[in-house]
Amino acid sequence: MRSTTTFLSVALLLSSTALASAETLRWARAGDALTLDPHSQNEGPTHTIRHQIYEPLIIRDVTGAFEPALATDWAPSETDPNVWVFNLREGVTFHDSAAFTAEDVVFSFERAKQPNSDMKELIGSITEVRAVDDYTIEIVTDGPNPILPSNLTNLFIMDKDWTEANDTVAVQDFEGGELTFATTNTNGTGPYIVQSREQDVRTVMTLNENYWGIDQFPLDVTEIVYTPIQNAATRVAAMLSGEIDFLQDMPVQDLERVNNADGLVVKQAPQNRVIFFGMNQGAEDIEADNVDGKNPLGDVRVRQAMSLAINRDAIQQVVMRGQSEPAGMIAPPFVNGWTEEMDASSATDLDKAKALMAEAGYEDGFSIRLDCPNDRYINDEAICQAAVGMLAQIGVTVNLDAKPKAQHFPLITDGKTDFYMLGWGVPTYDSEYIFNFLVHGRESDIGTWNGTGFDNDDLDAKIKSLASNTDLEARDQAIADIWKVVQDEQLYIPVHHQVLNWGMAERVGIEVDPEDQPKVKYFEIN
């Protein structure tokens, strides 16, 4: 089986190079997709590969705005506030040439709600999806859900008949090590068809000649060869030697080198990820400090002083080599609820910080342990090291404890750290997502990443009400009110927004997607 696919891909490779207009995109990044099952594993690189093969109802363009994919338009129902109506695109076919209809959408949503599905949380509010006719569906939620479309941009649609015929209706039991047909075989409506795939080694895809948008999008790339390259130096070397046309996960220190190389450019955009420090303010006494009987982080003046001591411009220039945007709030710029005013980073003011420390009774400072990852965010450990020096200036002696992410994140979710670094991205582009995970008091299914011990019942009620508030103006006001509390309480110390860099050959034309999700159908080759 494998030998025939290899043979086929070699044959295709030969035949495609024979065509005059054939363009191969040789694409590399650090990691590979974990599976091809559309509803298993809600994870970035996995979604990236799926986006070439499968399509959701709606996608986001590079500005974060919605763009129709398999749905042409959508709106809340005029009669029932709990219902959204989606009109589907006509004349779309799957790779095996079966027609796409409402039945496939209903089926895919049901599949994505199975217990083994990793997408079930995102569509947890959906109670029913029904087909009105072949090209109209209604999605019923358990209450009004104003931001439902935001949760559908990575929800891929499968063909009902193909899935049933191949006995792969059940979502892969990933943890149980189940291998289903859909794990390694695909049949989407997307612009590219998988020709061969060896996990962690190489994936080859070719253009779907029958794609519905063949005339609407550039679709200059006729073949994609995707290779994960783990070692950063090797990745850059492969780009410099011309073996790669398009590179994600660029190491910051090599940006200039690639940009100065002949025929290569680096493009950048603010990424959907903000980096910040969290402080355990809720505990009576914390373990990681040298103060007995009380918790210095429980005093808002101490938290403010610590924030004032962080020199964000220095971190940007020295640690990040310019590759970051200093932040004043823990929301990325395109998220609903973000304001320029709140995000304007507070200037470093050591005198004011020292005064606040003295006012709080800590003029002699204290010492505390900072937990930091060393393999998750761009230069994460170096940022923490810089913060150690900055906080020392106001008398806070920081003992840095940097660990791999696999050891660091459990500290936060298990409440075993009092001062930690965390980064956050917002897939729904709405502040509610941030509040649910980082501001709401910690419970078993909400506030799971809130390691600050902050728990305010009134605020929690306000956060919960956002989910069903269909009056968008009132909802935005509520979001602004919640942000005010977060800012006044200095719940977190924001550091910066990460900047995303894509390296590419000059002949490749594409703008950087803030979610780090390149969609090859937009690529132009000159």
Next chain:
Amino acid sequence: MLAFVIRRVLQSLLVLLVVGAVAFSMFRFVGDPIDNMLGQERTQEDIDRLRGQLGLDQPFVVQYVKFLQGAVQGNFGVSYRQGRPVSDILMERAPATLELAAVSGVLAIGIGIALGVFTAIRRDGFAANAIMSLSLIGVSLPTFLIGILLIYLFSVELGWLPSFGRGETVRIGGWTTGFLTESGLKALILPSITLGLYQMTLIMRLVRSEMLEVLRQDYIRFARARGLRERAVNFRHALKNTLVPVITVTGLQLGSIIAFAIITETVFQWPGVGLLFINAIQFVDIPVMAAYLMLISVMFVGINLIVDLLYFAIDPRLRADKTAAH
């Protein structure tokens, strides 16, 4: 004889069990796999369910015994990262590592012996001294640095050879080979030099010192006195007698070539078991880590066992002592 073999085998098994136990007790310090497996949207309930499902809530002794029970039946469990049986993944990755190790080994032995003989015969020549000095690089520079330097020179600056991957491979039965395509052969050059350089310099220095020793022997002088040609003396008489220790060392080094392929494979994105192991550590993929460590220890213990038995067969003193004691 039989008693000796049985005792050796039992000792080897004990070593394996201890290695496995140490490995399992260490896994908890690598981190928590649950965090990598579930996305940031997971709830405490999901975490508890998965922890129970994977048996991670049990003490490491229980986990280890379960692993052993599966392992003796050839079942190494399921990879947390890839969601596929570990034995399948290892089988898929083994050809890449074995081919690389084989080419590195051949390079190391071939070039190592040739240069060793050359530097011994021309011990005061300029070329021999230059080679000896250069060989210090092979012994002292770390593998990843050699790899990066080679990539920089031959891929980035000269553009002759690929910087990563295995090139096109051809599948024959359950084996994928890079020997049959041009890109596959080209892709082998840099990684095999990187991996074999240390062994090459080691063999070269060993051959040289053994040769110098042998060339001083009386029988070499007599051979020369008999008027034999220089080539016959050097290769037929001298080299042959230097090879016994060389073969012993080479055999033991074979294990390390496979085990230390980890670094070379990471630098060159070589899709072998070493790269798989590095991925597994980062993701805390316990089944893959456990299977790999067990496999490597089986290999080392096996090689040592064979060497022990060979000594027993070759060296009559071992047997004589035993019979005398009884």
